[in-house]
Amino acid sequence: MTMIVDVLSWVCLLAGGFLGISGGIGMLRFPDFFTRLHAAGVTDTLCAGLILLGLMMQAGWGLVAVKLFFIILFLSFTSPVAAHALARAALHGGLKPLLHKAEEDPSKP
Amino acid sequence: MVTVLGLYNYWIAIFLMMTGFYVVIAHGNLVKKIVGLNIFQVSVFILYISMGKVQGGSAPILAAGVTVYSNPLPHVLILTAIVVGVATTALALALVVRINEAYGTVEEDDIHSQDEPG
Amino acid sequence: MLLSFLAITAIAVVRLRDLFGVVMLFSIFSLLSAAIFVTLDAVDVAFTEAAVGAGISTVLMLATLALTARTEPPPRHGTLLPLLVVCVTGGALVYGTLDMPRFGDPQAPIHQHVAPRYLQDSPAEIGLPNVVTSVLASYRGYDTLGEITVIFTAGAGVLMLLGAGRRRTAHRDDDKDKRGSAMKHSLVLRVVAKILIPFVLLFALYVQFHGDFGPGGGFQAGVIFAAVFVLYTLIFGLKAARAVVSPRVLHVLSALGVLLFAGVGVAGLFAGGNFLDYSVLVRHPVAGQHLGILLIELGVGVTVAAVMIMFFYLFAGRTR
Amino acid sequence: MFAAATLAILVTMGLALIRAFRGPTVYDRILAVNMFGTKTVLFIAVFGFLTGRPDFLDIALAYALINFISTVAVLKFFAYGDLDNTAATPDEGEDG
Numbered sequence: 001m002t003m004i005v006d007v008l009s010w011v012c013l014l015a016g017g018f019l020g021i022s023g024g025i026g027m028l029r030f031p032d033f034f035t036r037l038h039a040a041g042v043t044d045t046l047c048a049g050l051i052l053l054g055l056m057m058q059a060g061w062g063l064v065a066v067k068l069f070f071i072i073l074f075l076s077f078t079s080p081v082a083a084h085a086l087a088r089a090a091l092h093g094g095l096k097p098l099l100h101k102a103e104e105d106p107s108k109p
Numbered sequence: 110m111v112t113v114l115g116l117y118n119y120w121i122a123i124f125l126m127m128t129g130f131y132v133v134i135a136h137g138n139l140v141k142k143i144v145g146l147n148i149f150q151v152s153v154f155i156l157y158i159s160m161g162k163v164q165g166g167s168a169p170i171l172a173a174g175v176t177v178y179s180n181p182l183p184h185v186l187i188l189t190a191i192v193v194g195v196a197t198t199a200l201a202l203a204l205v206v207r208i209n210e211a212y213g214t215v216e217e218d219d220i221h222s223q224d225e226p227g
Numbered sequence: 228m229l230l231s232f233l234a235i236t237a238i239a240v241v242r243l244r245d246l247f248g249v250v251m252l253f254s255i256f257s258l259l260s261a262a263i264f265v266t267l268d269a270v271d272v273a274f275t276e277a278a279v280g281a282g283i284s285t286v287l288m289l290a291t292l293a294l295t296a297r298t299e300p301p302p303r304h305g306t307l308l309p310l311l312v313v314c315v316t317g318g319a320l321v322y323g324t325l326d327m328p329r330f331g332d333p334q335a336p337i338h339q340h341v342a343p344r345y346l347q348d349s350p351a352e353i354g355l356p357n358v359v360t361s362v363l364a365s366y367r368g369y370d371t372l373g374e375i376t377v378i379f380t381a382g383a384g385v386l387m388l389l390g391a392g393r394r395r396t397a398h399r400d401d402d403k404d405k406r407g408s409a410m411k412h413s414l415v416l417r418v419v420a421k422i423l424i425p426f427v428l429l430f431a432l433y434v435q436f437h438g439d440f441g442p443g444g445g446f447q448a449g450v451i452f453a454a455v456f457v458l459y460t461l462i463f464g465l466k467a468a469r470a471v472v473s474p475r476v477l478h479v480l481s482a483l484g485v486l487l488f489a490g491v492g493v494a495g496l497f498a499g500g501n502f503l504d505y506s507v508l509v510r511h512p513v514a515g516q517h518l519g520i521l522l523i524e525l526g527v528g529v530t531v532a533a534v535m536i537m538f539f540y541l542f543a544g545r546t547r
Numbered sequence: 548m549f550a551a552a553t554l555a556i557l558v559t560m561g562l563a564l565i566r567a568f569r570g571p572t573v574y575d576r577i578l579a580v581n582m583f584g585t586k587t588v589l590f591i592a593v594f595g596f597l598t599g600r601p602d603f604l605d606i607a608l609a610y611a612l613i614n615f616i617s618t619v620a621v622l623k624f625f626a627y628g629d630l631d632n633t634a635a636t637p638d639e640g641e642d643g
Contacts, residue, residue, distance in 0.1 A: 010548045013593075017555025020586070024562030027582065033574050036566070040582045043559060051552060051589050055596055067604040071592065071611055074423075075585065078615035081419045082581050089622045090574045119324040127317040135309035140291060144253055147284070151260050154276075158269045163333050167600055168268040169358040170441060171350060175600070177333075179268035180342040181358040185367060188359065189374040191275045192446045192531060195284050196381035199538045202291040203388040206545060209295040251576040254617060255567055258580075258587045261610075265591050270603045273591070277606060281584065282613040286620045416619065427612050434605060442603055451609060458616045461623050 005057050012054030019047040037087055044079035048072070118159040125152035137217040139205045143198060150194050157183040250292060254285045270442040271359045274434075278450035283535055286457055290542035354513040355439045355520065363444065364520040364527075368503035371523070372488055375530050379485050382534035386478070389541040420462045427455045435528050436521070445524035449531025456536045465543050474540055477533045484530025491522045549597040556593060560586045577621050584614030 019042055026039030049072055056068045125148055132145025161183035169181035205215055212220050257280025264273035328335035345362055353361040363371055431451040438444030460468035492503040500507035505519025560583060567579035591607040 013548055013552040016589075017552045020555050020559040020589075021562070023582075024559035027566050027579070028562050033572055033578070036575060036578060040578050043582055044585050047559075048585055048589055051556075052592060054552070055592055058596060064604060067608060068592065071588065071604065071608050074426075074608065074611045074615075075588070077419055077423060078611065079581070079585060081415055082615055082618040084415055085619060085622050086574060086577060086581070090572075116324050116327065116329065118330050119327055120321060123317055123320045123324065126320070127313045130316065131309055131313045134312065140288070140295060141249065144249055144288070147253065148256070151256070154272070155260060155263065158264055158267045158272060159330060160328075160335065160337050161269065162267045162330065163338060164330075166268060166333075167598065168270045168442075168603065169346065170270070171346075171356040171358060172600070178346055178358070180338055181345055181362055182342050183337070184269045184272050184359045185362045186370075187269070187272050188275050188363065188446060189371060191272065191279050192450070193374050193377050193381075195279045195287075196378040196534065196538075198284055199287050199542075200381045200384045200388075202287055203385040203541070205291055206294050206542070207388050215295045248573065248576055251573075251580050251621070252567060254580050254621075255564065255583050258584055258610075261606075262587050262590055265594055265603070265606065270606060274606045274609060277610050278613055281610070281617050285617050289621060420619075423612075423615075430608065430612065434609070437605075442605055447609070451612070454613055454616050457620060461616075461619055 009054040009057035012050045012057065016047045016050030016054060019043065019050065023047060033090055034087065037083055041080075041083055044083065045076060048075050048079070119156065122152045122156040122159070125149075125155065128152075139208065139215040139217065140202075142217075143201050143205065146201070147194070147198060150190075154187045154190065157187050250285060250288045253288065254281055257281055257284070271357075271444065271447070274442045274447045275450070278447055278454060282454040282457065283450060283538070287538060287542055290539075290545075294542075294545060352513070353516045353520070355517070357439055357441060357444075359442075360438050360444050360520065360524070361516075364523045365503075365505065365516055368492070368523065371527065372485075372492065372503070375485050375488055375527055378534050379481055379530055382481050382537050385538055385541055389545050417462055420458060424455055424459060427451065427458075431455065435524065438524055439517070439520060445527030445529075446531055448524075449528040449533075450535060452528070452532040453535030453539065457539050460539065460543060465540070469540070472536065474537065477537045477540070481530050481533035481537065484526040484528070484533065487526035487529065488523050491519055491526070495519070549593055552593050553590065553597055556586055556590045560590070577618065580621070581614065581618045584610060584617075588614070 023039045023043030026042070027036055030036045030039055052068050052072045052075075056065050056072075059065045059068060129145045129147070129149030129152060132148065133142050136142060136145065161180035163177055163179050166177040166179040167175045169178040169184065171178075208220065209215050212223055214220060214223075257276060261273045261276040261280060264270075264276055328337075345358055345366065349355070349358050349361045349366075353365055355361050431448045434443035434451060435445060435448035438448070456468060456472065459471070491505070491508075495504040495507055496502055498507040503519075506512035506515045508515040508518055563579045563583045563586060567576050567583065569575075588607045588610045591610065592604060595603050595607075
């Protein structure tokens with residue numbers, strides 16, 4: 001049983017780490033702000049969630065797991081909201097070059 | 110090699126300190142000067158904290174089964190220093206705001222040139 | 228590796244001319260330094276730096292930027308002379324480090340004098356797991372009292388500088404309308420903030436009173452508390468925040484914290500001990516220490532929170 | 548295994564840092580800072596496990612909260628600071 005949990009948590013940690021790096025690369029390579037937002041979204045939610053989940057499995061039941069759970073909860077609350085506010089501000093903020101770029105960007109519908 | 114690794118933290122602290130120092134003396138913008146001062150400040154924090162670290166030590170919160178702790182004294186000093194630092198930073202920023210209201214600029218040179226005739 | 232990141236960030240801060248970007252990078256800078264503090268075992272310090280650096284000081288700097296210019300003109304002097312001065316000073320300092328004890332050396336002079344005593348005797352004398360808290364509030368209570376006083380004084384100074392003589396109180400309605408349509412704050416943000424704020428307040432209280440056992444204490448809790456109010460003010464407006472906690476209450480509270488701290492010290496005097504000696508407060512010395520530290524941390528927390536919120540109110544209210 | 552995760556997080560932090568330096572627009576920088584903050588939270592959490600003392604998650608928790616607050620603050624101040632320097636009122640979210 002512990003073996004299975006261990007393996008699962010490793011898988012979670014590794015997957016989280018991989019997603020983190022891929023999100024980071026996307027953050028670097030994507031052409032404009034709105035596409036970068038997607039990359040950052042990956043690292044902020046899934047990567048963080050997976051890594052923290054992996055840690056939770058390692059920690060077992062207890063105060064540590066509860067704290068980790070709260071971190072997941074807060075992150076899953078705050079980071080989409082932050083991303084939303086960011087995108088909104090970028091759209092509304094009258095950022096001309098950015099809007100211009102977003103219109104030109106073929107990947108954006 | 111051992112020397113370099115062993116002194117790396119000091120060198121980084123010095124580098125940061127010099128960076129902050131450079132910002133303070135070379136830039137005319139008062140806000141930037143404050144940022145420079147803050148960098149300087151952080152370098153001092155890092156110097157203290159890295160001196161308090163003991164190899165193989167753990168955070169100075171007593172727990173069963175841990176025998177080596179890092180030095181708690183620098184932590185205490187720096188903890189209060191950080192909060193005091195933000196208080197003084199706020200004071201400095203308030204001064205900048207008032208200077209901006211009085212002179213209409215936060216550039217050191219402009220302020221000097223406005224002061225000279227009067 | 229993190230240290231190198233820090234150095235690179237510092238260079239970028241120097242080179243960037245857009246002051247807004249500078250503040251952003253400075254926020255990263257303080258996050259980084261907090262991460263470094265964690266790796267160097269200074270969890271309490273990291274806690275403080277996290278709350279202060281990423282939260283309050285960024286916000287204050289932004290507020291200043293909103294009130295002053297956003298970009299910096301290119302330098303008019305030559306940069307050679309300052310660079311030279313810096314290089315010479317830095318070289319001298321590097322030369323000085325050659326005699327310093329190596330990183331992490333347990334034999335370094337710093338670890339020989341008071342620290343072992345704190346680490347060995349504080350469990351028996353004070354009985355708290357968190358040595359940092361014991362040292363902060365008990366062994367070095369004088370220092371902390373002094374620092375609280377400094378914070379209080381800084382708060383008073385900012386109040387004097389920014390509180391009086393408001394420039395214009397009437398604000399332009401057309402501007403407001405324009406802003407209203409463009410930046411009407413989203414429902415999502417408001418709902419999430421409403422859900423979040425009670426939890427954060429709870430967390431701040433937890434930090435305040437759990438500081439004896441884990442990382443935390445009055446300084447950190449005060450800053451987190453202040454950060455909650457910053458969030459509230461940002462989302463619901465300064466007027467609403469002032470209705471919750473009026474500036475007058477803050478003035479009183481900031482003084483009250485210092486008084487509480489000093490009062491505990493004086494109570495020790497009356498009980499027959501020294502100033503800030505908590506062992507005499509209750510019959511059992513360790514229990515007395517517990518009580519004293521709890522009260523003192525409370526005083527610290529109250530003052531720090533009140534002063535930080537006051538800073539924010541003043542900076543935010545300046546523009547009105 | 549924790550070491551691997553830590554390394555991955557460090558690499559991601561580095562990438563975010565590069566974006567923060569290069570970031571052509573201010574929003575890119577804010578995004579990078581936000582991401583960096585999340586990565587710091589993760590780093591602290593994983594590092595606690597790496598050193599075998601996972602009791603210090605309070606810090607990570609505090610980061611998660613403060614990071615959000617600072618992002619909101621940044622956005623708000625940026626929006627108002629940019630609009631009009633003299634009439635910047637950072638407190639009109641509600642009654643606009």
